[in-house]
Each structure stands twice: as structure tokens, then as C-alpha cells.
Amino acid sequence: MAETITITDNRTGESIEIPLVDGTVDAKAWRDLLPGIWFDDPSFSATSGADSAITFLDGGAGLLRYRGYPIEQLAGSTSFLEVAHLLVRGELPNGPQLKAWKSEISEAAPIHENFHKRILEGFRDDAHAMGVLVSSIAAMSTFWPDSKNIEDPDQRRCEIVRLIAKMPTVAASAYRRSEGLPYVLPDPDLDYTSNFLAMMFKTGEAPYVVDPILHDAMDMLFVLHADHEQNCSTTTARVVGSAHADPYVTVSAAASALYGPRHGGANEAVLRMLTEIGEYGNVDAFMDGVKAGDQKLMGFGHRVYKNYDPRARIVKDTAHRVFDVTGTNPLLDIALKLEEVALADPYFIDRKLYPNVDFYSGLIYQSMGFPVEMFTVLFTIGRTPGWLAHWDEMLTQNSRIARPRQRYTGPADRDVPTIDER
Ligand code: ACO
Numbered sequence: 001m002a003e004t005i006t007i008t009d010n011r012t013g014e015s016i017e018i019p020l021v022d023g024t025v026d027a028k029a030w031r032d033l034l035p036g037i038w039f040d041d042p043s044f045s046a047t048s049g050a051d052s053a054i055t056f057l058d059g060g061a062g063l064l065r066y067r068g069y070p071i072e073q074l075a076g077s078t079s080f081l082e083v084a085h086l087l088v089r090g091e092l093p094n095g096p097q098l099k100a101w102k103s104e105i106s107e108a109a110p111i112h113e114n115f116h117k118r119i120l121e122g123f124r125d126d127a128h129a130m131g132v133l134v135s136s137i138a139a140m141s142t143f144w145p146d147s148k149n150i151e152d153p154d155q156r157r158c159e160i161v162r163l164i165a166k167m168p169t170v171a172a173s174a175y176r177r178s179e180g181l182p183y184v185l186p187d188p189d190l191d192y193t194s195n196f197l198a199m200m201f202k203t204g205e206a207p208y209v210v211d212p213i214l215h216d217a218m219d220m221l222f223v224l225h226a227d228h229e230q231n232c233s234t235t236t237a238r239v240v241g242s243a244h245a246d247p248y249v250t251v252s253a254a255a256s257a258l259y260g261p262r263h264g265g266a267n268e269a270v271l272r273m274l275t276e277i278g279e280y281g282n283v284d285a286f287m288d289g290v291k292a293g294d295q296k297l298m299g300f301g302h303r304v305y306k307n308y309d310p311r312a313r314i315v316k317d318t319a320h321r322v323f324d325v326t327g328t329n330p331l332l333d334i335a336l337k338l339e340e341v342a343l344a345d346p347y348f349i350d351r352k353l354y355p356n357v358d359f360y361s362g363l364i365y366q367s368m369g370f371p372v373e374m375f376t377v378l379f380t381i382g383r384t385p386g387w388l389a390h391w392d393e394m395l396t397q398n399s400r401i402a403r404p405r406q407r408y409t410g411p412a413d414r415d416v417p418t419i420d421e422r
């Protein structure tokens with residue numbers, strides 16, 4: 001059977017046949033045959049924005065794979081740096097490649113002293129950590145003007161290493177600044193995640209010792225957040241990058257999109273929601289409010305998952321392991337009850353609303369000692385290799401600048417009135 005669709009223009013009676021390729025219709029073929037007819041799709045619900053070989057996602061079946069590898073296999077058997085290598089270099093590293101990759105990253109981890117003094121110290125004491133991070137990433141563009149040379153693959157490779165390496169350093173520094181604590185410099189003898197935790201929580205001169213279960217949980221959470229195909233922030237990275245902006249402002253723009261509570265900011269919003277509900281006994285009344293449209297159940301729902309988010313399942317299992325070390329989080333019972341009520345309620349069943357990656361992650365972060373303002377910062381560290389992999393892929397595809405059309409709904413042609421006529 002032919003893999004095509006036929007469209008009849010009832011204004012003229014003309015029919016055209018357009019090939020279907022991997023479930024998509026080539027917009028160029030459409031445009032050539034039906035000039036001036038645009039798809040009206042402001043939230044890109046039915047628009048493929050990229051050809052990408054990085055992540056496969058089947059939201060109906062609840063499947064997620066990075067470069068073909070199922071997330072369930074990657075989480076727990078590969079470190080975040082291995083997954084970062086998979087995303088930005090195309091394959092998991094072998095032994096010597098991993099050794100070289102680790103040293104490239106740890107050599108690039110420090111940030112310029114002026115960065116602490118002039119950029120970070122400029123913020124208000126109560127500045128939100130995500131606001132500080134977003135601005136700091138953009139400010140890095142001024143430290144590496146060569147990064148504007150985005151058409152040089154070697155330069156891109158260098159900037160990708162810098163951004164992955166420096167993100168934990170900037171993130172931890174943003175936290176310590178807000179707490180009035182002295183900055184901790186990166187330690188080249190520590191692995192990526194231990195180094196981040198040490199830069200966050202080290203006090204005094206004694207070496208920072210991290211519990212292996214908490215280390216592995218943090219590292220795995222970075223793996224789970226590393227990529228998610230054309231989500232809002234990654235699409236932002238591709239759109240901004242398509243204008244040939246440098247990688248720092250591109251990643252800063254992506255992080256800004258992530259900051260929103262409908263996207264990566266949901267992990268913080270979930271914790272605030274659970275705290276506001278406060279007691280197990282308040283869950284039913286809260287859920288009645290959700291169904292009446294008073295508020296959203298944060299950490300639930302997804303544009304593409306119409307099944308349980310596979311990452312949420314792994315996060316939920318991880319939460320139990322973490323709580324064995326830290327003691328249980330009192331908000332866990334409320335979260336479990338919310339999930340139980342939602343999964344049995346026709347409002348959520350009919351709309352195919354399930355927990356997403358953000359529903360349980362905040363409980364883990366809080367139990368590990370992170371303040372809520374840091375939750376989306378943690379997501380940013382994890383997602384950085386994904387954004388950069390898409391940015392690099394887009395630039396190797398000789399892509400054109402992103403520039404959608406619009407449906408104009410404003411006034412028709414009219415004359416400018418004088419000030420007295422207005
Ligand atoms: N609570 C209650 N109702 C919801 C929720 C929710 N969390 N999510 C969607 N719905 C309802 C909508 O109101 C809508 O109902 P209607 O058909 O009666 O109008 C229906 O479900 C369909 O929802 P859409 O608005 O079409 O979903 P959309 O794909 O546009 O939005 C989003 C997805 C933004 C994730 C949404 O589900 C939401 O706001 N969730 C809460 C925030 C959240 O957890 N975000 C994190 C997502 S994962 C990530 O980005 C890392």
C-alpha cells in the first residue's frame with residue numbers, strides 16, 4: 001500500500017498526493033503544492049520540529065531511549081558522564097575514551113575568579129538560584145568570545161566540554177553565594193557527581209564524604225534528566241541556536257524555558273504544593289479543587305506521555321532507597337496518596353494524566369539537603385548535555401533559521417490617526 005496521503009483542494013477541485021515519511025508529511029512538499037496554506041499549530045502539538053538521532057520517545061507506550069538504549073538500562077548501569085558522552089559524541093565511551101573524557105571535563109570545571117567576584121557577587125542575597133544560573137550561563141559568553149565561531153566543529157566540541165564541566169561549579173557557587181558560604185573549588189580527584197556534592201555541601205577543611213547511595217541516586221537523576229527530545233527547553237535551544245547565537249546564550253535561553261513551572265520548574269512547584277497541602281487528610285479537598293480547575297496537580301501530565309512516564313517509575317523506586325539513608329520525607333505520604341487518588345479518578349484517567357519525572361524527584365532532593373530553589377538547577381545540570389547534543393546536531397544539519405508563520409488576527413489596513421483623533 002502506498003505510504004502517501006491525498007489532499008483535495010475543494011476551492012479548485014485539484015488533488016495532490018504527498019508522501020508519508022516516518023509518520024510525517026514534508027512541509028516543503030506541502031508548501032510547494034499548496035502555497036500560502038499554513039498549519040495553525042501554536043504549541044507545536046502536531047508539528048515535527050527536527051530530524052534527530054538522539055532520543056526516541058513513544059509517549060503512548062511509555063518508552064524512552066537515548067541513541068537506542070532504553071532508559072531503564074542506562075539508569076543504574078552507566079554514569080552521568082558516560083551518558084553525556086553518548087549524547088554529545090554519539091556512543092558510550094570505552095575504557096580509554098571514558099578516562100580521557102573524565103579528564104577533559106575535570107580540567108574544564110574551574111571558573112574564572114572574576115566570575116565569582118564580579119558576576120555572582122552582583123546578585124541580591126535572596127536571588128533565586130535559577131535566576132542566578134540563567135544569567136551566569138549567559139555571562140559566560142563574555143568570557144569565551146571564541147565560542148561565537150559556531151561553524152567550527154572543534155570550537156563547538158570545546159564549548160560543549162566547558163558547559164558540561166562548569167555547570168556544577170556555577171550551580172554550587174550560586175547556592176553558596178545565597179547562603180553566604182565560602183566557594184569550594186572543583187577537586188580534580190573527585191568524579192563529576194561527588195565533586196558537585198562536595199562543592200555544594202563541604203564545610204571546613206575535612207574532605208567531604210558522600211554516602212554511596214546518595215551519590216548514585218544523584219548521578220542517576222542526572223541520567224534520567226539528560227535528554228527528552230523536542231521538549232520546550234530543547235526546542236528553545238534549537239530555535240536560538242538556529243540564529244547562530246553562541247552556545248552560552250543558547251543554553252541560557254534553554255535554561256530559562258526550563259525554569260517555568262510547566263516545565264522543569266515543576267519539581268519546585270510540586271514540593272511547594274505538597275507543603276501547602278500539609279496533611280494526608282487534606283488530599284481529597286485538594287483534588288476536588290484540581291478537578292474544579294482551581295489549580296493543577298503539579299508533577300502530573302505531559303504533552304507526549306499518555307502513559308506512566310518511565311522516568312517517574314525509576315525516580316519513585318530511587319526515592320525509597322534514598323529514604324533508607326536519610327529517613328523518610330514526611331511529604332512522601334501525601335505524594336503517594338495524591339498518586340493513588342489520581343490514578344483511580346476518571347478526571348485523570350480520561351485525560352491520561354500520570355506522574356511525570358518531577359513528581360517524586362523534589363522529595364529526593366529535599367531529603368538530600370537541597371533547598372527548593374535548587375531543584376530546577378539540578379535539572380539544568382542533567383539536561384545540559386541534551387541541549388548541547390541537539391544544538392550540535394542542528395548545526396551539522398545545515399539547518400535554516402527557525403521562523404514559523406502566523407495567522408494574523410489583528411485589525412485590517414487602517415490610517416494612522418493624529419494625536420487628537422485617538
Ligand atoms: N492537573 C490537572 N489537570 C491537568 C493537568 C494537571 N497537572 N495537566 C493537564 N491537565 C488537564 C488540562 O486542564 C486539560 O483538561 P481539559 O481537557 O478539561 O481542558 C487536559 O488535562 C489536557 O491537558 P493539556 O493542557 O492539553 O496538556 P498540555 O500537553 O498542553 O500540557 C503540561 C502539559 C504543561 C505538562 C500540563 O500537564 C501541566 O501543566 N502539568 C503540571 C506541570 C508539570 O508537572 N510540568 C512538568 C512536565 S514534565 C517536564 O517538563 C520536565
